[in-house]
Amino acid sequence: MLWCDRKQAAKAEQQSLDSQTINRYRTVITEEEKLFKALDHVVVESGEPLEGNCFYYHLSLKASVLLENKRINLFSAATEAQEILEIGFNAGHSAALMLLANPDSKLLAFDICEHRYTEGCFAVLADRFANRIDLIPGDSNTTVPLFRLEHPAVYFDLLHIDGSHNYQAATTDFMNCHSLAKHGSLMIWDDTNNAELDLLFNAFVEDRLIVERFDFLPTFTYCHRVGEALKQIQKT
Numbered sequence: 548m549l550w551c552d553r554k555q556a557a558k559a560e561q562q563s564l565d566s567q568t569i570n571r572y573r574t575v576i577t578e579e580e581k582l583f584k585a586l587d588h589v590v591v592e593s594g595e596p597l598e599g600n601c602f603y604y605h606l607s608l609k610a611s612v613l614l615e616n617k618r619i620n621l622f623s624a625a626t627e628a629q630e631i632l633e634i635g636f637n638a639g640h641s642a643a644l645m646l647l648a649n650p651d652s653k654l655l656a657f658d659i660c661e662h663r664y665t666e667g668c669f670a671v672l673a674d675r676f677a678n679r680i681d682l683i684p685g686d687s688n689t690t691v692p693l694f695r696l697e698h699p700a701v702y703f704d705l706l707h708i709d710g711s712h713n714y715q716a717a718t719t720d721f722m723n724c725h726s727l728a729k730h731g732s733l734m735i736w737d738d739t740n741n742a743e744l745d746l747l748f749n750a751f752v753e754d755r756l757i758v759e760r761f762d763f764l765p766t767f768t769y770c771h772r773v774g775e776a777l778k779q780i781q782k783t
Contacts, residue, residue: 572622575647585671586639593664599769600640616764617771621707622648623763624733624773628705632727633657634687634720635709635737639668645707646676653679655703657691657710660684688716691723702729706776709737717744725756728776733760739770748772 576583587608590597599605601617625631625645629652633642636656646654654676658665669682683690687710694701706724711717721736728734734757739745751757757774766772 568623568626569619572619572648575622576618579643579647582643582671582675583640586643586668589667589671590638590664593662593667595663597664598637598662600637601644602640611769613768616766617769618644620763620766620771620773621645621735624705624735625649625652628652628703628733630701630703631655631705631707632703632724633707633709634691634724635707636665636669636682637662637709638664639672641707641709642680643672643675645705646672646679654681655694656680656682657687657694658682658684659686687711688719688723691720691727695723695726701727702732703727704729704732705735706732707735707737712738712741712744714743714747717747721747721751721756725776728778730776730778732776734774734776735771736774737771739772740768745770745772748774 583602590608596606597603597608601614601621602611603609604611621641621644625648628645628649631645631652631654633645633654633656636642636658642654642656646652656669660666666682669680672680683694706728708720708724710720721734724734736744736748739748751774752759755777757776760773760775763773
């Protein structure tokens with residue numbers, strides 16, 4: 548069992564997500580079924596298998612109950628977020644979920660756009676969430692710091708990092724996102740079932756770049772971990 552499984556299991560009794568938030572998530576999922584089916588339709592029409600996301604098993608459109616806690620956490624984190632950044636748009640399922648959580652939020656996505664379905668799925672969300680979502684194509688290791696240079700006054704209060712699993716690229720994604728976070732912003736680090744990414748998150752905690760939050764639901768098998776950005780006492 549990975550560190551994230553053990554630690555979150557030990558802290559399970561501390562979970563404070565109230566039933567109202569969970570019930571609202573389930574209501575929204577039901578009411579917005581057509582939206583998610585529209586994304587799925589674009590994927591099917593592309594002829595390309597769907598890469599793993601927060602709804603389905605990898606390379607399929609078969610729903611996974613193992614991912615419900617991950618979806619609830621994303622939805623809950625986004626309920627109070629005004630400005631959201633996501634690395635790894637993929638087919639837009641997590642972006643849609645976060646935008647549905649707060650009708651006043653905006654989301655900026657970065658994606659390498661290597662899948663045939665990505666831009667079509669973005670078009671679905673751009674139509675549904677007019678003026679609330681934008682997509683910057685390209686390698687996030689390059690495009691995120693360019694965005695930082697071009698928008699020095701812009702910061703985000705929720706950052707979802709679901710990009711490369713390569714050690715150096717993932718570290719760069721985190722540091723670039725950290726520069727765009729406010730003190731106290733939530734940073735969700737995906738795929739910590741990958742042992743290397745899990746250890747990276749530990750290192751960010753140890754370096755006081757973030758403090759881990761345990762008031763979210765535990766995730767198993769397909770893990771993510773949630774941190775709160777610390778800005779004024781970080782190490783160089």
